[in-house]
Amino acid sequence: MEKLTKNDVHPKIVQALLGADTTFTVEDALDNEMILNMGPQHPATHGVLRLLLRLDGETVIACVPELGYLHRGYEKMAENMGYLDFIPHTDRLDYLSPPANNVAYALAVEKLAGIEVPKRAQYIRMMMCELSRIASHLVAVGALAMDVGALTVFLWTLREREKVLDMYDVICGARFTTSYTRIGGVAQDLQKSTIIEIQKFIDELEKSLEEVERLLNSNRIFIERLEDIGVISYDDAIDFGLTGPSLRGSGVDFDLRRDASYLYYNEVEFKVPVYYEGDCLARYFVRMDEIRESAKIVTQVLDKLPSGEIMANNPKKVLPRKTEIYTKMEELIHDFMLVNFGINPPVGDIYQAVENPKGELGFYIVSKGEGHPWKLKIRSPSFVNIQSIPHMTKGYMVSDVVAIIGSIDPVMGEADK
Amino acid sequence: MDFKEKVIQQLNSQFPEMKLETTDFRGDFCIKFSPDNLLMICEFLKNNDQLKFLLCEDITAIDWASRTNRFTMVYHLFSLKNKFRLRLKTDVDDSTTSIESVSSIWRTANWQEREVYDMYGINFLNHPDLRRMYMPEEFEYHPLRKEFPVMGIPGSLPLPKK
Amino acid sequence: MGLEAKLQQDGFFTTTIDAIISWARKSSVWPMPMGISCCAIEMMAVGDPKYDIARFGSEVMRFTPRQSDLMIVAGTVTYKMSHVVKKIYDQMPDPKWVIAMGACTSSGGMYRSYSVVQGIDQFLPVDVYLAGCPPRPDNLLNALMQVQEKIGRTKARDFQDLPQPDFTKQY
Ligand code: SF4
Numbered sequence: 001m002e003k004l005t006k007n008d009v010h011p012k013i014v015q016a017l018l019g020a021d022t023t024f025t026v027e028d029a030l031d032n033e034m035i036l037n038m039g040p041q042h043p044a045t046h047g048v049l050r051l052l053l054r055l056d057g058e059t060v061i062a063c064v065p066e067l068g069y070l071h072r073g074y075e076k077m078a079e080n081m082g083y084l085d086f087i088p089h090t091d092r093l094d095y096l097s098p099p100a101n102n103v104a105y106a107l108a109v110e111k112l113a114g115i116e117v118p119k120r121a122q123y124i125r126m127m128m129c130e131l132s133r134i135a136s137h138l139v140a141v142g143a144l145a146m147d148v149g150a151l152t153v154f155l156w157t158l159r160e161r162e163k164v165l166d167m168y169d170v171i172c173g174a175r176f177t178t179s180y181t182r183i184g185g186v187a188q189d190l191q192k193s194t195i196i197e198i199q200k201f202i203d204e205l206e207k208s209l210e211e212v213e214r215l216l217n218s219n220r221i222f223i224e225r226l227e228d229i230g231v232i233s234y235d236d237a238i239d240f241g242l243t244g245p246s247l248r249g250s251g252v253d254f255d256l257r258r259d260a261s262y263l264y265y266n267e268v269e270f271k272v273p274v275y276y277e278g279d280c281l282a283r284y285f286v287r288m289d290e291i292r293e294s295a296k297i298v299t300q301v302l303d304k305l306p307s308g309e310i311m312a313n314n315p316k317k318v319l320p321r322k323t324e325i326y327t328k329m330e331e332l333i334h335d336f337m338l339v340n341f342g343i344n345p346p347v348g349d350i351y352q353a354v355e356n357p358k359g360e361l362g363f364y365i366v367s368k369g370e371g372h373p374w375k376l377k378i379r380s381p382s383f384v385n386i387q388s389i390p391h392m393t394k395g396y397m398v399s400d401v402v403a404i405i406g407s408i409d410p411v412m413g414e415a416d417k
Numbered sequence: 418m419d420f421k422e423k424v425i426q427q428l429n430s431q432f433p434e435m436k437l438e439t440t441d442f443r444g445d446f447c448i449k450f451s452p453d454n455l456l457m458i459c460e461f462l463k464n465n466d467q468l469k470f471l472l473c474e475d476i477t478a479i480d481w482a483s484r485t486n487r488f489t490m491v492y493h494l495f496s497l498k499n500k501f502r503l504r505l506k507t508d509v510d511d512s513t514t515s516i517e518s519v520s521s522i523w524r525t526a527n528w529q530e531r532e533v534y535d536m537y538g539i540n541f542l543n544h545p546d547l548r549r550m551y552m553p554e555e556f557e558y559h560p561l562r563k564e565f566p567v568m569g570i571p572g573s574l575p576l577p578k579k
Numbered sequence: 580m581g582l583e584a585k586l587q588q589d590g591f592f593t594t595t596i597d598a599i600i601s602w603a604r605k606s607s608v609w610p611m612p613m614g615i616s617c618c619a620i621e622m623m624a625v626g627d628p629k630y631d632i633a634r635f636g637s638e639v640m641r642f643t644p645r646q647s648d649l650m651i652v653a654g655t656v657t658y659k660m661s662h663v664v665k666k667i668y669d670q671m672p673d674p675k676w677v678i679a680m681g682a683c684t685s686s687g688g689m690y691r692s693y694s695v696v697q698g699i700d701q702f703l704p705v706d707v708y709l710a711g712c713p714p715r716p717d718n719l720l721n722a723l724m725q726v727q728e729k730i731g732r733t734k735a736r737d738f739q740d741l742p743q744p745d746f747t748k749q750y
Contacts, residue, residue, distance in 0.1 A: 010554045016546050040663055041613065043642040048615055048660060068551030069660045070616050073567075073692035075536070076560055080567050088689065095617035111443055139620075158627040165624075176621060176713055238471050238497070241525030252497070259500045348442040351493055351504065353474070364491065366479055379475040379493070387528045413616050416551060552694070553659055560693055569693025574658035577665035577702045 017054050017064045033061070036398065040069045046143065046405060047412030049386065058397050063390040067383075070416040078376035082342040083109050084183060084319065086376070091177040093380065093414040096139050097132035097357045098178045099125075099168070101414075106181040107262060108352035108363035113183070113317050113345035118309045119264070121185040126263045127198070127301045128171070128180060129354075130294040134205070135164040136357035137245075137287045137294075144284060144406035145216060148225040153215055160208050163201050170194050183343065184318030185311035195302055202295045209291060216284075226280040230392040230404035233278055240388040243381050244359025245290065246408055248274050249282035256355040268300045280407035287409075317343045342371020351379075358382050358409060380414035420501050421446045427468060431461055447504040452490075452516055455507055459522050462494060462503070470494040470503060473523035476530060478509070478537045482563040488539055490516055515540035536561035597735045605730040606636045608723070611647035611671065613664060615654025618681040621713040622653045630716040635723055644670040649726060651719075652703070655683040656696045665702055673741040676730065678722050679705045682712040 017035065039050035048069035054062040074093070078086050090105040091098040103125045110117060142157030169175040171194055172187060180187055216222050232242070237250035247254060255272040257265040273289035275282035312318045319338055320331040347369045353362035359381025366375040385408050392404050421441070428437060428448070435458075438449040450458060462470040475493040488509035495502050509516050518541035520526040528550065530541045535549040538559035548554065558565055558573060585592040612622055625632045632638050641647040644667045656664055668677070679699055682688030685708040687697035699705060706729060707722045714722075 012548050012554055016548065040660065041642075041667055047619070048663075068549075068553075069657060069663070070655060071551035071657055071659065071694050072655055072690050073560065073694045076565075076567055077690070077692050092617050095620055114443070155627060158623070159629070162624065162627060162629050175715065177617065236524075239524045241473055241523065254497055259497075260502065349447075349491075350443050350445050351475070351502065353502075360474065362475055362493070364475065364477060364493070375477075375479050377475065377477040377491075383528070383532075384525055387525060551659075565693070567692055574694070576658065576696065577662050579702050 013052060013064055013066065017052055017062050038401070040066075046410055049405070049410065049412055049415075051389070051401065051405075053393075053398065053401065055398065058399075060393045060396055060398065060401060063393045063401070065386055065389055067386070067412075067416055070412045072417065074378060074417045075376055078373055080372065082339075082371050083113075083345075083373065084338070084343070087181065087183075088177065088179045091179055093378065093417075094136075094356060094358055094361070094382070094411045095177075095413045096411055097136040098176065099128040099172075099180050100132045100136075100354070100356050101361065102179060102181040103129050103263075104352065104354040104356065104361045105363055106183055107354065108350065108365055109183050109343075109345070111352050112348070112350045112365050112367055113343055115184050115312050115314055115317050117185055117312050119306045120308045121310045121312075122263050123301050123305050124186050124190055124310065125181060126265065126268075127298055128178075128186075129263075130297045130301070131164055131167065131198070133294045133357045134291050134298075135161045137291045138164075140357070140406075140409040141212065141284065141287055144226075144280075144403070144409070145222065147402045147406040148222060150216065150219065150222060153212055156208065156212055156215075160205065167194070167198055167201065170197065182311065182319060184314060185309070189310050190305070195305070198298065199302055202298050205295050206292070209288065213288065223281065225400075225403055226284060226407070228277075229280045229396060229400045230407060231277070231279045232388060232392055236388075236391065237278065240391065241384045242359070242388055243384065244356070245283050245286040246359065246385055246388075248272065249286045249407075250278035251276040256353055256360055260353065262352075262354060265297075267304070268297050270294075270297050280403050283407040317345075344369055344371055353379065356381055358411060358414070359385060361414070378414070378417055380417060382408075382410040382412070382415035383417075386410050386415055420499055424448075424462075424468060424501075424503065427465060428458070428461070431465075432457070445502070445504060447506060449506040452507045452510060455490075456517050456519065456522070458505070459492075459519050463522055468496060469498045470496045472497055473519070473525050473529075474502070476519075476526055476533060478533045478539055480537060480561065480563050485511060487511060488514065488537060490533075490539070492519070509539055513540070514538065515542055517542050518544040520544055535559070538562065600735040601731050601733050604733065605727040607639075608635075608637050608649045608676075608727065608730065609639045609641050609647045610637050610649045610651050610723075611644050611667070612640050612642070613650055613652045613654075613667065615652070615656065615660060616683075618653035618683070618713045621716055622651060622680065622719065625716045625719050630720065632720065632723070635720065635727070637723060644668070645672065647671060648674065649676045649678065649723075651678045651680055652684045652699055653680040653713075655688070655690060656699050657694045658696055659694070661696050661699070661702055664699070668703055674733070674738045676706045676726050677703055678707045678709060678719075678726060679703075680709045680719060680722070681714055682710065685709070688712055 033056050036053040040048040050066040052064045053060050090101040093101045138157040138161045142154035145153035165175040168178050172178040172180040232250055234251050237247050253274045270293045273286050275285050315334045324331040325335045345367045349366040351364045353360050362379035364377040365373050368374045393401050440447045462468050472495040474495050477491050479489045486508045490507050492505040532550040533539055535551055679685045684699050687695050707725050709722045
């Protein structure tokens with residue numbers, strides 16, 4: 001273990017760690033206490049999260065997360081580029097579920113510009129969102145298991161996730177950063193063969209989930225390392241602004257898909273899993289149940305998939321097809337105008353939130369009627385969820401910190417923006 | 418009765434002499450008021466039995482790049498009970514660039530306000546732990562202000578030696 | 580080298596020390612996965628059963644720099660992070676190699692912004708640049724093979740005069 005020096009830790013962070021009224025230098029060893037630096041390069045912090053822990057023996061007395069190691073300046077860049085250009089950037093926010101972010105952003109811009117999207121496109125989007133939820137939760141469960149010592153599960157869930165990525169590959173032409181949505185629709189249509197493929201994956205998913213559960217649910221080490229660890233109560237969870245599985249693990253029955261319905265989630269049936277314990281185990285169960293619910297939604301979407309267009313017919317706002325640009329004059333002009341001057345939505349501001357695998361992802365866009373947003377704020381679920389780590393870790397052991405981070409499943413790409 | 422009217426009615430009956438501007442753009446309901454009333458209104462919205470805006474989703478600011486009323490604070494609240502989202506807006510005092518912190522009402526506001534402080538340099542009065550969120554503590558600028566260039570100011574952030 | 584065939588024929592073979600040492604060196608590269616953002620997920624995928632980096636002798640991902648020869652920098656390096664990356668690089672024992680994985684690490688990529696280092700070669704010596712955002716796992720394997728080729732060209736004496744890493748130094 002490295003000894004921290006004054007240069008590593010800014011005095012203000014030390015102040016936050018020790019409470020406002022202590023004066024203290026890092027080199028002074030208190031009797032039983034010590035400061036442990038965890039991250040930003042640490043296998044169990046899921047990216048570049050840095051935690052400074054103040055320990056009494058092995059018990060965590062205080063914890064101060066340090067963010068910003070992946071601050072890439074999205075909001076500033078968004079102000080300096082057109083609405084269309086920002087779509088690829090949304091991929092890299094929550095990079096475990098890129099299509100879900102694409103959809104969230106596209107929905108926000110469409111709400112701002114008032115674009116009606118055809119039903120088929122919305123259904124495909126819904127399917128993509130759910131597939132990405134499955135992929136993201138699989139990684140979350142696998143990584144949580146790995147953090148508490150079960151490496152096999154990680155390899156198994158990653159294997160399942162690979163299958164989802166292969167399907168992305170067929171659907172959008174990229175296995176990871178999909179950039180699948182366009183303003184006003186989606187980039188490509190679904191093929192018949194792909195639909196069969198997806199259905200096959202969904203049918204087989206249940207079996208692999210059972211495999212995973214057989215390995216975990218009766219595993220004493222796994223259960224004991226998660227049960228009653230990192231408890232957060234109903235009221236605290238809301239007060240800290242938690243969303244997503246972390247909130248539902250604390251007994252709050254809240255899911256934007258149902259409570260502020262977007263896309264066509266009101267036309268499909270699904271349950272919102274809620275657990276009441278508020279500990280790491282509850283959050284794990286929520287995720288497992290959500291994978292199953294998502295699989296159900298995908299099946300329903302594929303059954304009900306309406307036929308029709310996949311791009312809105314709105315030449316002033318929506319990019320025309322490439323083939324038409326090359327053959328028709330009018331489309332060429334529209335394309336030129338859209339690419340050069342942007343879609344110029346009316347003056348105003350909107351907030352659009354969707355239920356991402358990690359929680360509520362919101363885009364707040366202020367428009368001054370220009371081709372680029374005046375301001376674009378990303379309300380990222382991981383950022384808000386990480387805030388509760390100091391509260392959750394207090395009083396637990398160092399080894400529990402790892403489990404707690406894993407159960408919140410933060411992604412630093414969106415937490416740091 | 419529409420829930421939007423109910424919010425307004427409740428606020429008006431509680432604070433009769435207060436001036437509230439409301440807008441409704443694409444279904445997003447927004448209330449604007451003067452910054453002096455911020456804490457009162459927030460507390461009322463959270464604790465009123467019929468409104469119960471328990472979840473504070475997002476706090477941010479807008480830089481209008483103007484001489485007067487340069488910064489506007491924006492709060493998004495959600496009422497789990499009524500499934501309703503409300504936006505609050507209030508202008509930041511120009512001379513001091515500071516505003517009251519709402520972190521005593523919603524704990525989640527703590528980090529959100531730190532982020533706004535980091536990005537816009539708005540001071541939050543009575544904030545428990547006002548530090549920079551993303552940028553290093555030594556950094557002198559506030560990146561999301563409109564005068565700050567996208568590519569940054571050369572030399573403002575040090576690189577390690579080769 | 581066709582080792583097995585040789586052994587069946589005569590039971591021995593002749594080679595140079597250089598060849599055998601560089602062969603051993605290049606077939607057991609232990610990477611230090613410096614996973615920072617999106618590319619790290621693809622780097623994880625390289626270890627999974629489908630792409631299986633173990634075929635190239637590099638499955639031993641060491642999360643401590645002291646035991647590794649190859650640093651795979653996967654992800655956007657910001658100014659704040661650059662000091663950490665450098666510190667970890669300094670702690671790796673010589674000889675060491677670096678792969679800059681992804682557009683971000685190589686050149687800043689799509690992030691032309693105030694907080695992103697426009698290419699890690701501003702503070703690190705890079706051996707292989709890897710294009711793509713993110714590079715597909717097969718691409719990373721290709722980069723690994725290129726590093727192996729580079730290592731294969733080294734001589735046994737090449738690293739003799741390198742200074743010993745100073746483990747007593749406080750980083
Ligand atoms: S190159 Fe692309 S995928 Fe890789 S870290 Fe950069 S943005 Fe992410």
